[in-house]
Amino acid sequence: MMSPHVLNPSILLALSILGLTTATLGFIMDFAIQQLQHFRFYLSNTGNYVYDMGIWISFSLVTCTIACALGLWTPSVAEGSGIAEIKAVLSGIKINKFFNFSTFLTKFAAVTLAIGGGLSLGKEGPFVHISGIVAHKISQFTIFKHIHRNLTLRNQFLAASVAAGIASMFGSPIGAVLFSIEVTATYYIVSNMWRAAFCCIWCTVGYQLLQSARVNDGINNTHFKSIEVTEELFFFFLLAVGAGLMGAIFIKVSRKLIELRYTRAYPMLHGRFRYLILITIICSAATFITPYLEQTDRSVINDMFQTHDATDDGWSKTNFGMNLLIYMIVKFCITILCVSVQLPAGLIYPLLTCGAVYGRLVGYLVEQTVGTEHAGIYAAVGAAAMVCSTTHSVSIAIIVFELTGEIHYLVPMILGVFVAAGVSSAITPSFYDSILDVKK
Amino acid sequence: MMSPHVLNPSILLALSILGLTTATLGFIMDFAIQQLQHFRFYLSNTGNYVYDMGIWISFSLVTCTIACALGLWTPSVAEGSGIAEIKAVLSGIKINKFFNFSTFLTKFAAVTLAIGGGLSLGKEGPFVHISGIVAHKISQFTIFKHIHRNLTLRNQFLAASVAAGIASMFGSPIGAVLFSIEVTATYYIVSNMWRAAFCCIWCTVGYQLLQSARVNDGINNTHFKSIEVTEELFFFFLLAVGAGLMGAIFIKVSRKLIELRYTRAYPMLHGRFRYLILITIICSAATFITPYLEQTDRSVINDMFQTHDATDDGWSKTNFGMNLLIYMIVKFCITILCVSVQLPAGLIYPLLTCGAVYGRLVGYLVEQTVGTEHAGIYAAVGAAAMVCSTTHSVSIAIIVFELTGEIHYLVPMILGVFVAAGVSSAITPSFYDSILDVKK
Numbered sequence: 001m002m003s004p005h006v007l008n009p010s011i012l013l014a015l016s017i018l019g020l021t022t023a024t025l026g027f028i029m030d031f032a033i034q035q036l037q038h039f040r041f042y043l044s045n046t047g048n049y050v051y052d053m054g055i056w057i058s059f060s061l062v063t064c065t066i067a068c069a070l071g072l073w074t075p076s077v078a079e080g081s082g083i084a085e086i087k088a089v090l091s092g093i094k095i096n097k098f099f100n101f102s103t104f105l106t107k108f109a110a111v112t113l114a115i116g117g118g119l120s121l122g123k124e125g126p127f128v129h130i131s132g133i134v135a136h137k138i139s140q141f142t143i144f145k146h147i148h149r150n151l152t153l154r155n156q157f158l159a160a161s162v163a164a165g166i167a168s169m170f171g172s173p174i175g176a177v178l179f180s181i182e183v184t185a186t187y188y189i190v191s192n193m194w195r196a197a198f199c200c201i202w203c204t205v206g207y208q209l210l211q212s213a214r215v216n217d218g219i220n221n222t223h224f225k226s227i228e229v230t231e232e233l234f235f236f237f238l239l240a241v242g243a244g245l246m247g248a249i250f251i252k253v254s255r256k257l258i259e260l261r262y263t264r265a266y267p268m269l270h271g272r273f274r275y276l277i278l279i280t281i282i283c284s285a286a287t288f289i290t291p292y293l294e295q296t297d298r299s300v301i302n303d304m305f306q307t308h309d310a311t312d313d314g315w316s317k318t319n320f321g322m323n324l325l326i327y328m329i330v331k332f333c334i335t336i337l338c339v340s341v342q343l344p345a346g347l348i349y350p351l352l353t354c355g356a357v358y359g360r361l362v363g364y365l366v367e368q369t370v371g372t373e374h375a376g377i378y379a380a381v382g383a384a385a386m387v388c389s390t391t392h393s394v395s396i397a398i399i400v401f402e403l404t405g406e407i408h409y410l411v412p413m414i415l416g417v418f419v420a421a422g423v424s425s426a427i428t429p430s431f432y433d434s435i436l437d438v439k440k
Numbered sequence: 441m442m443s444p445h446v447l448n449p450s451i452l453l454a455l456s457i458l459g460l461t462t463a464t465l466g467f468i469m470d471f472a473i474q475q476l477q478h479f480r481f482y483l484s485n486t487g488n489y490v491y492d493m494g495i496w497i498s499f500s501l502v503t504c505t506i507a508c509a510l511g512l513w514t515p516s517v518a519e520g521s522g523i524a525e526i527k528a529v530l531s532g533i534k535i536n537k538f539f540n541f542s543t544f545l546t547k548f549a550a551v552t553l554a555i556g557g558g559l560s561l562g563k564e565g566p567f568v569h570i571s572g573i574v575a576h577k578i579s580q581f582t583i584f585k586h587i588h589r590n591l592t593l594r595n596q597f598l599a600a601s602v603a604a605g606i607a608s609m610f611g612s613p614i615g616a617v618l619f620s621i622e623v624t625a626t627y628y629i630v631s632n633m634w635r636a637a638f639c640c641i642w643c644t645v646g647y648q649l650l651q652s653a654r655v656n657d658g659i660n661n662t663h664f665k666s667i668e669v670t671e672e673l674f675f676f677f678l679l680a681v682g683a684g685l686m687g688a689i690f691i692k693v694s695r696k697l698i699e700l701r702y703t704r705a706y707p708m709l710h711g712r713f714r715y716l717i718l719i720t721i722i723c724s725a726a727t728f729i730t731p732y733l734e735q736t737d738r739s740v741i742n743d744m745f746q747t748h749d750a751t752d753d754g755w756s757k758t759n760f761g762m763n764l765l766i767y768m769i770v771k772f773c774i775t776i777l778c779v780s781v782q783l784p785a786g787l788i789y790p791l792l793t794c795g796a797v798y799g800r801l802v803g804y805l806v807e808q809t810v811g812t813e814h815a816g817i818y819a820a821v822g823a824a825a826m827v828c829s830t831t832h833s834v835s836i837a838i839i840v841f842e843l844t845g846e847i848h849y850l851v852p853m854i855l856g857v858f859v860a861a862g863v864s865s866a867i868t869p870s871f872y873d874s875i876l877d878v879k880k
Contacts, residue, residue, distance in 0.1 A: 173854060174838060181630060188628045190621060197834070201854050208669040208851060221666065221848050229648040394637070398614060405848030407841050408661050411648060414613060414641050 014144045014157065015195055019164050019202025021138070022131040026168035027210040029112055029123060034216055036063065036116025037296060053288050056118075060284035061277060063117030067110040067343055068276045073102055082107075082129035082344060084432040084439075086162055087184050089132075090155055099136040103129075107344050114343045118284050120335045122297075125346030128165035135161035156192050159184060163196040164203045166399075169348075171207040171218070173200035175399030182393040183432060217298045221405035222305050224376050229411055232372060236412040237419055239362045239378060240385045243355060244423025247389025250336060250351075251424070255434045257340035262438060272342050279341050283334045290330045291323055297353040300327075304356035304379040305404060321368075324361040328354055347431065348387055348396075355386025377409045384413060385420035392421050392430035454584045454597065455635055459604050459642025461578070462571040466608030467650040469552055469563060474656055476503065476556025477736060493728050496558075500724035501717060503557030507550040507783055508716045513542055522547075522569035522784060524872040524879075526602055527624050529572075530595055539576040543569075547784050554783045558724050560775045562737075565786030568605035575601035596632050599624060603636040604643045606839075609788075611647040611658070613640035615839030622833040623872060657738045661845035662745050664816050669851055672812060676852040677859055679802045679818060680825045683795060684863025687829025690776060690791075691864070695874045697780035702878060712782050719781050723774045730770045731763055737793040740767075744796035744819040745844060761808075764801040768794055787871065788827055788836075795826025817849045824853060825860035832861050832870035 044055040089095060097103055111126045135157050139148040147153045162184055167176035177196045181188055211218050260266060261275065287293045292300065292315065303315065315323055335350040359382015363375030384400040387393075394417040401407045428434065484495040529535060537543055551566040575597050579588040587593045602624055607616035617636045621628055651658055700706060701715065727733045732740065732755065743755065755763055775790040799822015803815030820840050827836040834857040841847045868874065 173850065185630055188630055190625055190628055194834075197854070198858065201851070201858065204854075205669055205851055212668055226661065226845075228652055229645055394634075401841075401847050402850065405666075405846060407847045408845030410613065410842065411641070411645055414637070414644075418638065418641065 010143060011147065011153070011157075011195065012198060014138055014141075014147060015160055015199040016202040018131070018135050018138055018157070018161060019167075019199040019204075020206045021134050022161070022164040023168045023203045023206025023210065025108075025130065025134065026127060026165075026207065027216065029108065029127065030216045032112045033116040033123070034296075036112070037118070040116075040118065041294075053285070056288045056294075057281060057284045060118045060280050063113040064119060064276060064280045064343070065273065067113035067117070068273060068341075070106040070110045070113075071272075071342060071344070073106045082125040082127075082346070083162075083183055084436045086128055086132055086158070087432065088436065090158060090184050099133050101133075101137070104133040107133075111344050114345070117280075118287060119280065119341070119343070119345075120283060120287075120331065120338045120350045121343070122346030122349035122351075124166055124169045124348045126344035127169055127346070128162050129344070131161040131165035131168070132158055135164075156189075156195055159192055160196040160199040164199045167200040167203040168207055170399050170403060171204055171211065172399045172402030173197065173204045175395055175397075175402050176200050176203075178395035178398055179393055182395050183391065217296065219298055219305070219403045220302050222376060222380070224380075224404070224406055224409055225373060227374050227377055227409050227412060232366070232370070232374070233412060233415060235362065235366050235370075236378070236381055236416050239359060239382055240416040240419035241423055242362070243358065243382060243385035243416070244389045244420040245427075246332065246358070247386060247420060247424040248427040250332070250390050251428045251431050251434050254336050254339050254431070255438060257336070258435065258438050261340065261342075276341050276343070279337050283338060286330050286334050290326060292327055293330060297349045300353050301356050301383065304353075304360040304383075305376050321361060321364055324357050324364065328357045328361060331357065347390065351387045351390055352383045352396075352400075356380070356383035358382045358386060374409075377412060380404055380409065381413050381416040385416040388417040389420040389424035390431045392425050394418060394421055450583060451587065451593070451597075451635065452638060454578055454581075454587060455600055455639040456642040458571070458575055458578055458597070458601060459607075459639040459644075460646045461574050462601070462604040463608045463643045463646030463650065465548075465570065465574070466567060466605075466647065467656065469548065469567065470656045472552045473556040473563070474736075476552070477558070480556075480558065481734075493725070496728045496734075497721060497724045500558045500720050503553040504559060504716060504720045504783070505713065507553035507557070508713060508781075510546045510550045510553075511712075511782060511784070513546050522565040522567075522786070523602075523623055524876045526568055526572055526598070527872065528876065530598060530624050539573050541573075541577070544573040551784050554785070557720075558727060559720065559781070559783070559785075560723060560727075560771065560778045560790045561783070562786030562789035562791075564606055564609045564788045566784035567609055567786070568602050569784070571601040571605035571608070572598055575604075596629075596635055599632055600636040600639040604639045607640040607643040608647055610839050610843060611644055611651065612839045612842030613637065613644045615835055615837075615842050616640050616643075618835035618838055619833055622835050623831065657736065659738055659745070659843045660742050662816060662820070664820075664844070664846055664849055665813060667814050667817055667849050667852060672806075672810070672814070673852060673855060675802065675806050675810075676818070676821055676856050679799060679822055680856040680859035681863055682802070683798065683822060683825035683856070684829045684860040685867075686772065686798070687826060687860060687864040688867040690772070690830050691868045691871050691874050694776050694779050694871070695878060697776070698875065698878050701780065701782075716781050716783070719777045723778060726770050726774050730766060732767055733770060737789045740793050741796050741823065744793075744800040744823075745816050761801060761804055764797050764804065768797045768801060771797065787830065791827045791830055792823045792836075792840075796820070796823040798822045798826060814849075817852060820844055820849065821853050821856040825856040828857040829860040829864035830871045832865050834858060834861055 040059045043059060044052040046052055085095060089098060107126055107130055111123050115121050115123060138144060139154060139157055147157050159180060163176045163180035166179050167173050177193060177200055180196060331354045339345050339347050356379045360375055360379040363378025367375055380400050384397045387396040397413050397417045480499045483499060484492040486492055525535060547566055547570055551563050555561050555563060578584060579594060579597055587597055599620060603616045603620035606619050607613050617633060617640055620636060771794045779785050779787050796819045800815055800819040803818025807815050824837045824840040828834055837853050837857045
């Protein structure tokens with residue numbers, strides 16, 4: 001229950017400044033990434049296939065190499081997801097230079113360049129780190145010094161910044177608060193929740209105001225048909241088991257790759273730039289060759305979540321199922337490769353996309369055999385299940401509800417995320433815990 | 441994050457049995473209440489106004505007196521909301537006969553009779569107690585003895601039953617889990633959340649399966665128009681301030697009434713049956729005289745949440761605003777009176793209804809002056825804000841999202857509940873805490 005001490009005005013002020021700042025930064029980053037992506041499209045549109053491919057790959061190489069070089073100035077622990085590190089900081093571990101302004105700048109630029117340059121990465125993880133730095137800086141203002149001095153308050157403020165970081169990526173305050181609880185906490189002080197939620201509201205208001213300028217792509221609200229509790233739930237169960245297994249494979253393989261890089265056994269894998277160049281070439285060649293893979297994650301998710309026939313939108317009528325299958329496999333593989341690179345990297349958006357395509361594929365098969373019309377719901381459940389099986393955070397379900405603007409397909413969704421989380425967590429610890437383990 | 445120990449099969453089994461049992465009990469109670477309400481309508485339909493009113497009031501008197509007499513067999517602490525008492529039990533206080541089968545039976549019958557007889561009460565609070573007793577009984581089965589023996593597990597199981605109780609009333613698993621955290625916990629073990637959520641899924645699956653028989657009324661999914669972040673938010677802010685003040689008044693007045701009853705200063709108020717009869721007569725006369733107040737809470741909520749013009753549905757075209765205003769005031773007053781009676785009584789549904797009417801009224805006024813078409817959203821936000829200002833639990837917002845099946849009106853909703861909770865909690869502790877205070 002909300003108690004009066006939560007209403008301390010100076011903390012509320014600090015939280016609202018944090019929320020609005022994070023929303024603005026998220027908007028700027030989104031904008032920059034989109035401009036880079038458009039610019040890359042524009043350059044590689046000469047009409048000559050070989051030229052185009054060369055430009056497509058070179059562009060990627062240039063931006064990613066710069067991003068990787070920028071990383072030389074940040075502490076090595078600030079690479080990777082960022083969520084794992086915030087979790088460590090919240091549990092009392094001190095990381096050198098973690099909250100420096102230089103870390104902020106390099107991380108911001110590196111993420112923008114890497115994703116804008118076409119690597120299959122998400123910005124949520126690094127962005128959570130960025131909003132953590134913003135929180136740290138705000139708490140050092142003279143009027144907020146009392147937050148900085150009090151360890152509990154400081155940690156609460158930092159936890160709020162984790163939520164704000166997620167909220168400003170998805171515009172989903174409730175899911176963000178729950179996600180931040182799940183990934184960072186074992187015990188939770190309930191009053192934290194208010195503070196984080198308050199911060200996220202400002203973040204979401206900022207996000208929506210900035211989105212109303214219609215400069216950046218967003219994920220459109222959907223209009224799914226209602227689904228009742230019938231035997232169709234069994235297909236959602238199968239979907240979730242599949243997502244759980246894929247999530248476990250994702251964690252195992254990417255952990256192995258990162259371990260290999262750390263052991264120095266293979267110089268090719270250990271060298272910072274050599275490995276990056278290798279992966280960048282593989283990844284951008286794959287995105288160029290595979291149909292539809294050059295599209296942004298958001299536009300693919302929008303296509304998958306549609307209620308009407310997605311075959312209308314260029315996902316070739318003749319080979320719809322095959323196209324989805326190929327997209328899914330390639331996307332899955334390049335995302336595993338990309339998260340192992342020494343770059344700040346989130347994995348939620350790529351996995352959400354991969355899961356949406358996987359779900360739509362299952363939905364398409366079900367439609368063909370049983371004849372129901374819920375392919376959009378399958379895509380939404382698949383997206384959440386895939387992320388959930390990797391991060392073991394079922395609150396992604398709520399983020400997807402907030403993204404789609406609907407919540408009536410609650411039963412298949414919750415079944416999906418729970419089964420996926422169950423299957424995956426029976427096999428392996430979550431991605432974040434695995435990475436912390438390797439880095440230790 | 442979900443860890444493997446959460447997946448203990450015997451606990452999962454116990455949780456699913458609990459969820460399904462609670463859903464079934466909730467359905468039976470709903471059904472019985474509805475039948476009583478229909479029977480009362482049927483009896484008081486002779487055509488003669490005075491006769492009808494006499495029958496209407498007498499019916500109420502009979503059922504409520506039986507309900508009150510049943511209360512003589514339950515421990516006195518088991519009267520009232522039930523949520524306050526579960527909170528006490530979870531924090532280690534032992535209450536005599538709290539988990540007895542006789543308490544279960546009398547409470548079940550008393551709530552059904554009181555609400556079926558027309559008092560303006562909700563079933564969530566008592567139902568949470570009922571599902572707590574179910575949880576207690578299940579944990580005493582031989583195969584689940586280990587749950588009963590381990591205090592932590594037992595409390596987790598009890599906490600899950602609180603969530604299940606709420607979920608089976610609204611069919612809203614996520615909101616129920618969060619609501620149960622909010623009203624019962626200060627510190628929270630995150631793994632509890634999984635268990636509670638797992639239990640609530642079963643509960644919701646059961647609820648939806650039973651609802652698909654279309655025997656009981658439910659709250660319909662809505663189709664609100666999208667709302668953007670504009671200056672219209674200011675009206676939602678005003679709505680929320682109003683709801684916050686009304687909530688604070690509700691708490692203060694009902695606390696005063698209960699205190700008066702406890703002090704024995706006024707024999708009229710102290711006598712168990714005398715007070716009940718007084719209140720029942722006032723309440724049923726008011727519901728008979730006031731237009732539309734004889735309708736059930738659910739049908740009123742459905743009317744209010746409609747997107748199209750609610751004036752079409754009998755809420756008289758000429759005096760729509762005035763009808764809403766009268767309904768709201770009378771409903772508010774009789775709910776205050778009813779919760780002070782010595783009966784098991786929840787307050788969420790009546791307040792949700794009162795808030796929906798209040799919100800619709802504000803929305804109607806805004807429509808008339810500004811010309812936007814979001815009256816349904818105002819009603820939804822008003823409903824949540826009214827409950828939130830009384831219980832200080834903002835998770836009611838999520839329950840309302842789940843009830844309406846939509847979540848895209850997130851910003852006005854969250855603004856509404858937070859402002860309402862802020863205003864009210866700056867004035868008084870929550871209803872549950874106030875009641876615990878008086879009963880101590």
